[in-house]
Amino acid sequence: MTTPAIELLHQAIVQRVKDQPLPCYPCPHKSACCAYGTSLTPGEAKRLLRSHGEGAVYLTHWNEWRTRRRGGKCVFLVDNACSLHDSPDYPAVCRGFPVTDGSGKKPYGPYADICPEIATVVAKVERLREKGRRARPTA
Ligand code: SF4
Numbered sequence: 001m002t003t004p005a006i007e008l009l010h011q012a013i014v015q016r017v018k019d020q021p022l023p024c025y026p027c028p029h030k031s032a033c034c035a036y037g038t039s040l041t042p043g044e045a046k047r048l049l050r051s052h053g054e055g056a057v058y059l060t061h062w063n064e065w066r067t068r069r070r071g072g073k074c075v076f077l078v079d080n081a082c083s084l085h086d087s088p089d090y091p092a093v094c095r096g097f098p099v100t101d102g103s104g105k106k107p108y109g110p111y112a113d114i115c116p117e118i119a120t121v122v123a124k125v126e127r128l129r130e131k132g133r134r135a136r137p138t139a
């Protein structure tokens with residue numbers, strides 16, 4: 001996705017979350033956004049390693065720290081809720097999702113539609129972009 005497209009999508013997601021907060025708890029979508037685990041900073045990974053051991057986080061071969069998955073969900077998901085949510089170890093990526101990335105400053109990016117509530121926003125933006133492309137005069 002190009003930068004303007006991500007910006008457009010980001011604006012639409014911010015507006016959607018402002019107009020209607022996501023029903024994250026309890027999530028009616030079986031916490032779909034936790035299906036992939038999450039990316040961690042080295043500092044976050046170090047703290048989680050210390051408190052939960054190697055069964056909880058790992059370093060990928062492309063050098064990214066991530067939470068592990070079990071049964072198709074992040075290991076920190078317990079009874080459809082994040083067991084880290086109220087702790088200082090709640091990962092920054094999860095804190096910002098689906099609005100910002102781990103820095104808390106940049107748009108989350110193109111995968112916000114892993115949340116079914118946001119998927120409808122992404123589809124709407126895609127339809128508008130397609131309509132705009134078709135309406136553009138050709139040379
Ligand atoms: S972001 Fe979406 S999928 Fe994730 S917990 Fe909230 S409503 Fe559920």
Ligand code: SF4
Pocket residue numbers: 033034035037038067074075076077078081082083084085091094
């Ligand atoms: S750390 Fe929590 S919010 Fe983040 S993916 Fe895992 S269970 Fe979901």
